[in-house]
Amino acid sequence: MLLIHCPYCDEERPELEFRHAGEAHIERPTDIKSISDEEFMKFFFLRDNPKGVAYERWRHMHGCGRFFNAVRDTVSDKFVMTYEAGKPRPDGDELRAKSKETNQ
C-alpha cells in the first residue's frame, strides 16, 4: 500500500484513502466540438504510459476530496513529489531537487 503525500492535507496518508485518476496534464480542449477524430483519439485514448517517471492524477477520495497531481517512478513506485491540481508540470530541475530531498 502506497503512502501518498496529499498537498492539501500536507501529510502522508495511506493509499486506501486515495483514488488514482489517470495521466496528468491532459487538458480537455476548450473548443472540443471542433477537434478532429484523431485529436479526440489522442485526447481521450492515447497515453504515455511511461516506464519511469510518470505524471499522474490522484484524488484524496476518502480524505479532503481534492484532485491533485503526482510525479512517481512506475518502476520503483516511489513518489518524487505531489502538487496541487492546476499547477504546471514541474520541470527537470524541480524534479531533481525533489528526488534529492526524498532520498535523504
Added chain:
Amino acid sequence: MAKSEAVQPHYPLEGRLGGSAFVSVSPGEPASRLALRARPEALASLSKALGVKLPEKPKTSTRATAVKAKGRRAAWIGPDEWLVIDENGADLLAACDGVDGVFSAVDVSNRNTAIIVSGAGAEATISAGCPQNLSMDVFPVGACSRTLLGKTEIILLREAEDVFRVEVWRSFSAYAFAFLADSGRSPMM
C-alpha cells in the same frame, strides 16, 4: 393526524451497544450537521454567523466558545470544506442565511450518524480498520479527518485521548458499528 403534529424520528443505531472490558462502542446522540463549502473570503462571516471559528489547518477542529453556540464544533474536511456539528440540534442552515460571500451550506443532519468509541482500547479498536496513524502525537485531541474504517468511509474526530467520535453515513452505520464491536472484542493495546 393533525398537520402540525410532527411524527417521531427513528435513529439508525437505536438500542445498540458493543464493546468489551477495554472499550465501549455506542451510538452518538442525534445532532444537526452542516456540510459547508466556501471560498476563503466567506470564512470570517460564516464563522461569525455560526459562532464557531472555521479551522483552516488540515486535520483540525474547533469548538464554539460562545455560550449561544455551546456544543457546536467545526471540523476541517478539505481546503474549502467543513463539517459543522451541533449537539443541541440547532438549525445550522438557518444560521447561514443571509451571510455574505460565495458558499454552499447543505443540511446533512440525517445523512450522518455518530458512533462513540471510548475507553483504553478505543484507539486500538479503531486502528483495526483505519489505516491512519492515530497515535496521540499525530492524531491529538481535536484532530479530525475523513478516512476509512474497513470498507466504509468515516469522519473520525478525537474528542479525548480515549474518546473518538466516528461520523458515518447512515446506511453504513450498521456495518461500522458491527466492525467496531468485532474489533473491540479483544483490542490489543
Added chain:
Amino acid sequence: MRRYSIFAVARETMRGHKGWPKQWTSPEPKKQYDVIIIGAGGHGLGTAFYLAKEHGITNIAVVEKGWLGGGNTGRNTTIIRSNYLYDESAGLYNHAMKMWDGLSQDLNYNVMYSARGVMMLAHNVHDVQGAKRHIHANRLNGVQNEWLTPEQAKEYCPPLNISQTARYPVMGAALQRCGGNARHDAVAWGYARAATDRGVDIIQNCAVTGIKRSANGAVEGVETTRGFIGAKKVGVVAAGHSSVLMEMAGVNMPLESYPLQALVSEPVKPIFPCVVMSNTVHAYISQSDKGELVIGAGTDQYTSYSQAGGLHILTHTLDAICEMFPIFSRMKMLRSWGGTVDVTPDRSPILAKTPVPGLYVNCGWGTGGFKATPGSAHVFAHTIANDAPHAINAPFNLDRFRTGRLIDEAAAAAVAH
C-alpha cells in the same frame, strides 16, 4: 526433434534420462532475419511457431529480455474460456478454444489443457441478465455456455456457498464446460521447443533498446543489448511493456500498464473441481494439478511496471474467496506474485498492423491473455505473413479508437441501476 511419448520416456528411464535433447537452444543472434518477434511469451513463441508451420517463414528470431515464458505467461492463473459476448471477441477466443483442444498433440508437448469447466457466478438480477445475454449470444455464435441454477452450480462445485443468507447469494451461474486451465509453463516451453525444431532462434537475455526505421518510415530492425538485429518485419508481443516498445518506434498507444497479482495456497488434496469466477464478488479460483488453490486478484489502481502490488488487493480477493467458500479461511497463502498487464480503453486486445510499415503489435490483453494464446498467435502470424489481418483479428485494430467502434466487453457488463 525427438518425439515425446510414453515409449520415449520408458526408453530414457532405462538409461537414466541421459538422452533427452535440449528443448530449445541458446543461439547467438544472426545479423538479419525475415521476422523478429519481440517477447518470448506464449503469444510471441506461438506466433513464431505458426509463421514457420503455416506460412513457411522460418528465418525468425524471438528476442526476449529475460527468460522465455517469464512474463505474464508464467505469472497468470491459466484460465481458459471463450464465452465472450460480442461476435468479434467470441470469434477470437473461440478460435483459441478450438486450438487448445489438440494443442498437446500439435506441439507434441503435454500442455495439460484441462476442460474442468469455467463457472461464472451471478449474484443479483443484473448479473443474471448479463449471464443470460452471454449464453444466448454464445449459443448463436456456436460457443459453449449454459445456465445453471444455484443447486446445479453447487453440484458442479461442491465447496460453493449457495446459502441465501450469504451477503450476495448465488442466483445461478453460466458454465462453459470446455473452459478450464492449462499448464502455463508447458505452453511456453511447448511452443519454444516446436519453434526451435522448425529453425526459429530464441534469443534470451536480449533486451530490445530501440526499433530502427528507414528514411521512408519502415522498420529495419531492432537495437538490442546484444547488438543490432535486422528484419523488415517486427512483431511486438511484449505484454505489459507494449507502450515502451512501441514508443521506440514513435507510436503512442492507447494502453496503460497495471500491476496484477495472483496467489496460490498450500497444496491440499483435490477439493475444487473447476474454475469459478465472480465479477460481483470479485475473485476467481481453481485448483492446480499440484493441489494448490490458484487465485487471481484484481489490478492495483495505479500504473506500474514493478510487478508488485499492495497487500490490500490480496485482502479484497481473499475476502471474496472466503465469502464464496467459507471453508477456505484456514487455507494458507503460499506464494503471491505480480505481473504487469497492459490494458486498452475497451479492455479488448490490439492485434494489428500499425502506422509503421513492417511493425505489428499484439497487446492489450489486460488480465486475460493466456486463454487466447494459440488463437492469438495463429492470427497474428497470419497478419505478419500477409501484411494484412486475418478476418478474426481484423476488428482488433488501432483505428477503432478513432472511429469509436470499440469492442467493449466490460461496458456490456455495466454496473446496474
Added chain:
Amino acid sequence: MSGANRIAGAGRLTPAKTVRFTFDGEIYTALEGDTLASALVANGVHLMGRSFKYHRARGVLGAGAEEPNALMGIERDRARRQPNVRATVQEVFEGMKATSQNRWPSLAFDIGAVNNLMSPFFAAGFYYKTFMWPKAAWQKLYEPIIRGAAGLGVSPDEADTDHYASRYVHCDVLVIGGGVCGLSAALAAAKSGASVVICDEQAQMGGALAYENGVTLYDEAGFDWAGKTAAELAGMDNVRVLTRTTAFGYYVQNFVALSERVTDHLAEPDADLPRERLWQVRAKRVIIATGAIERHMVFANNDRPGIMLSSAARTFLNHYGVAVGTKVGVYTANDSAYETAFDLKRVGVSVEAIVDCRDNPGEGKLSTAADLGITVKTGHSVTNTKGARRITAMVVERNGGGGAKTIAVDALIMSAGWTPSVHMFSQSRGKVAWDADTQRFLPGDYAQDCVSIGACNGTEDLQASVDEAIAAGEFAAKAVGGKRAANLKIAASGGGGWSGGVAGSADGAGPDTTVKAFVDFQNDVTAKDIRLAVREGMHSIEHVKRFTTNGMASDQGKTSNIHGLAIAADALSREMPAVGLTTFRPPYTPVTFGSIVNHGRGQLFDPTRKTPMHGWAEEHGAVFEDVSQWKRAWYFPRIGEDMHAAVNRECKTVREAAGVFDASTLGKIEVVGPDAAAFLDLMYTNGWGKLKPGRCKYGIMLREDGFIYDDGVVARIAEDRFHVTTTTGGAPRVLHHMEDYLQTEFPHLDVWLTSTSEQWAVIAVQGPKAREIIEPLVEDIDLSNEAMPHMSALEGKICGVPTRLFRVSFTGEAGYEVNVPADFGRAVWEAIWERAEPLGACAYGTETMHVLRAEKGFIIVGQDTDGTVTPQDAGLSWAIAKSKPDYVGIRGLMRPDLVADDRKQLVGLKTKDANTVLEEGAQVVADPNQPIPMKMLGHVTSSYWSENCGRSIAMALVAGGRAKMGETLYVPMPDRTIEVEVTGTVFFDEKGERVNG
C-alpha cells in the same frame, strides 16, 4: 514421563508441567512449551510424514519455519481443522489432535510409496512428455490420476468458526527478528527515543540463542539475557514486543505485514480472542535481523527419518531437553555441527562419528572432539544411508570414494552451512549481491529505508553483530528524529560463525543418475532432476525451478534454493549468480486466508446498506434484492402469492388505485452556487438555464466518449441550488465524475457538490389516488395541478417535518416522490401507508417499478443501456440541447461509429403470442434458419408480463431498429423460435395523459 529421549537436566522446559496430545490416534505426553516436533522426537517418533511425489517416509528436518517434512493436520473440531501445519512451529497443548498427511492407509504403511519404486520413470518434467495419447485419455484417465495424487493435507470442509483480527500500526522502527541482533537493535532504538515494534516468529524471543548455549551477554547466558531484554523492552512505553508473530510481507514504502498467532498454542482459548491477528505496520525505518537458515547435505538417501539439520538437533537438546537419538552420526561441511555433537556428547549421547567432507575443520574442533572422545573423519563423506522408517546406518567413504564403512546410527545430523535469510530484504525490492569469497548471496543495494544486521547480513562474529545491531538501532532512531543517545554497549562472547560449507551436491549425490540425493524434500526434487533440467536446455534458474518444482513446496525452498542453484550452476559450469537467483516474494511463511481477511468475513464482508424504511418492508413480508450494496424491497408477496402473482397484483393496484414505493436508494447530490446551472449545462446533455425554481427535468449524463453514463431527475430548488438525483448504483461514481470535471476542468465555476443521498428518505406515491393519499398530510404546498403540475419540486412540510416534494413519475401515473429527512422516513412512510391502505393502495417493490416503467418505455441505465449506447440509440435525442456549445460527451458523440446507420437502437418488441414472455438477454435475429454462427441484430434488454396490457412486453436494442417498425424478427431459444414484432417502446397510455392525474 514426557518421552524416553528427554534428557534430565537439559533444556528449559519444566518436567512437572506435562500435557497430553495425540498423533494419529496414539496418546503421547509432552511438556508445556514443546513443539509438536520436539514432543514426538522426545517420544522416539521420527516418522512424521510422507513426501509429495514418492511418498517417502520422512522425519523432522529442522526445528523452525524451514521445515519441509513434518507437516501435519491439527484439528480442534471439524470446522477448525488446519492442514499442513509444521510440527516444528506448532506448540503442543492439552488435548491437541495431530494427524499425519499424504498417506493411506497409514503413515507407517503407505500404498502411495509404490511411486518410490516407479521414481526413475517419474523424472522431472515427465508429464510434459507423455499422457498425450490417446487424446481422450488425458481428461478421462491420466489427469484424474495425477490430480488425485496431488496435495498434502486435506482442506477443511466446514466453514471456519474462528475469528481473526487486524491492526494498523505506525512506528519509527520495526525490527524483524528477536534474536540477539534484533533485541540489541530494538533496545538501542528504543533507548534513543524511537517508537519500536519488534516481532519474532517464535514463542519466545532469542532466536539462535535457544540452542547456542555457549553465548554470553553481559556475562549472562544468552537465552536468559534475551528473556530479560524482551521483558525490558515490553516494559517501555515506546515499544511493542510481538512473539509468535511472523513478518511475512514487505511492501513498498516500508509497509510490512505481520501475522500473529494468538491462540493456536492454547488448549482453551478465550472466545473473544482472535485466532490470528494481522498487523499492518508502516515503519519509518526497518531493521532486518532474520538470521540464517542451515542447509542440509545433499547425498544419497539423505531423507530418512532421523536425519536432520544440526541446528535442529541442538535446539531439541538445548531448548527442549530432547536427544534426537542414542547413536548419532554427524555429516558436515562446516563447524556448526561440531557444536551440536559436543553438546550431545556432553549429556551422554553417543556420537558415532563426525564425518567432515573438509580436510581442515575450524580451529579447536578436532582437539575438543578428541577431548570428548568423538571420532572425526575429515576428508570423508556420507555416501548413503540405510533404514526404512528410521535411519539405521550411514555409509562413510573417503572423498572420491574408497574405504566404505557402514556405521550404525539412529540419527544423523548434518550441516552444509548457513544461508543468510535475505527474504525480507529481497521482498523490499533490494538487490542481493553475490559474495564470491563466502559463496553467499548477501544484501546489496537497498531500495527502501531499511538495513540488514547480523547473520542475515553475513556478519560473522557475535560481538561484531551486536555492535552492528546497536549502531543500526541508534542510527534508525536518529534518522527519524530521535534526540537521545542510547549509550548502549553489550559485551558478547561465544557463538559460531555463519560462513563456510558447501552449496550443491556433496559426494554421494551422483553423478549416478539413479541416486536419490534430495535437494527439495517436500517436492522430492533430487540433484539428478536438476541436472536433467539443465540437459534439457533449462539454463535459467527460473526454468530449472519450474521444471523440477525445486523450492516451490510449502517451505518455499528455505533449505533447497541455494543447493538447487549451485547444482544447476555446476552443471552449466557457471558461477551461481550467472544462473540467476529467485526473487523472494511474500509470504515468508504461509499465512492463512483468515489472517489476511481478518474482520472482513460474514456480515463484515461488505456493508449491507438498508433504507430507513427497511424494517417496515421486512415486517410486511418484502422479499429483497441486492442492488449494489443496497437491499431493496423487490416485491411484497401476500400469503399464497409467488413473485409473479405479487407483481401482477402490485402493477394492477398502482394503476387502478395507487402504490407506495421506497425510492430512498436513489443517489442525490445538492449542487449549490452561483454557477450551478452553468455547471449542470456541462455535465448533462440538457439545458438548465431556463429551468425555473420549483420545477424539475429529466437529465442525461454522458461520458466524454458520448455513451450514456447516468440519468435522473434534476430539480431546481432555488436559483443557485439544484437537487440532482442519480441511479442507485451510479451515485458514488457520478459524484466522482462531477467532482473531477468541477475541480480539474471547470475550476473557475463557483459551485459545490454535496452528497445528500442519505439525508433524504424518498417515498414514491404513484397512481390515480396519489394526491388523495398525501394531501391531508402536506402543509405549505398547494398540490393542485395548476400550482404543482407534473415535473414540479416544492418545499414544504409533510407530517410536520420538512419535505422536498417532487411531482414526478417513473410509472406513467400521476405521482409524487416525497423526500423527508431520513430520520423521519419510516414515520412518514407509516403515516402515508395509514392513508394509502384504506384507499386500496399497495406497497410495491423494484420489480413492479421495473414493469411499470417498461410499460411506459422508460429506460433503466445499465439494463436498457450498457455503456455502448448513445442518447440517440436509446431514443433520447430530445434530451440533447442542440444549441449548447459544450457538454461532456459532445465530441465523442460525433465520432464515425457513433453516427453510423446500423447502430443498435432501442425499440419495443411484442411477441406474436401475447402470452410468451421473452427472456432478458435473448438475442434477436432476422433469419432464424441461418446456420451458426448467426448474424445477431441485438438483444432483449427488458421483458415482462404486463398485467396492465394483458400481454408480454419487451424492449430490445436492435440494429437499425427504428427503421424496422412493424417488421417481424425472431428470438431463437434452445427449444423453439419466438416470433416478435418490432414496435415503439411505449406500451401503455401512449399519449401520456395519466401523469397529469
